[in-house]
Amino acid sequence: MNGLASSLAEIEALKGLTGEAARDIVVCPPFTLVEKAVECTKGAAIAVGAQDCHAQTSGAYTGDVSAEMLAEIGARFVILGHSERHSAYKEMDAAVAGKAAAVHKAGLTSIICIGETRAERDEGRAIDVVRAQLEGSIPDTATSSNTAIAYEPVWAIGTGLVPSLEQIEEVHLSIRQTLGERLGEDGYSVRILYGGSVKVSNAAAIFGVSNVDGALVGGASLKASEFAEIILAAV
Structure with a gap:
């Protein structure tokens, strides 16, 4: 919930990066923008x-927005299951899967978020938790062309804390294996993003980790100058 009309200048400033090959840039502002x-x-x-x-x-869901409404105004992606939706709105995996199916029906691409809490990491359950979330959040309509997965450890979001590169690699490998089991050969083409305190100083190293296909950037995306450096780190 950041950004007013004046914030569009930050998006405008990214236009100069579009000549960079092999990079897909997606911005997800609040509904109003x-x-x-x-x-x-x-x-x-x-x-x-x-x-x-x-x-x-459609229906009696005052305050909500449908995937069709988003498609009508030109949106192409929808972030689903962000940890804040889980914690603040008690969204369960099945609800995320239902939303993802709606996104796919509308011809859009879902970015499905999964990730463990600090307690779950400390208890040694990170892989099991992430795997269960992934299996419960992916609808049968998911393919490599309409779905991306974002691994965002809850304890790393907005805290400045980041898992080690080895921990990121371990989780992303598990996600890749789970996608292969669920979607067959197509699962190996689904893009897996890392999210959680991604910044200029660590982006290049994170992008270099096996099975990391991109990043879901939070606070560092609010300023074009900083976001641009992260984008340029993706090679």
């Missing part, structure tokens, strides 16, 4: 997404 962000990125290789949606296409 999605349509404006689509307008200001026309002609640039920057896709726009939303931060959530409802599983139903």
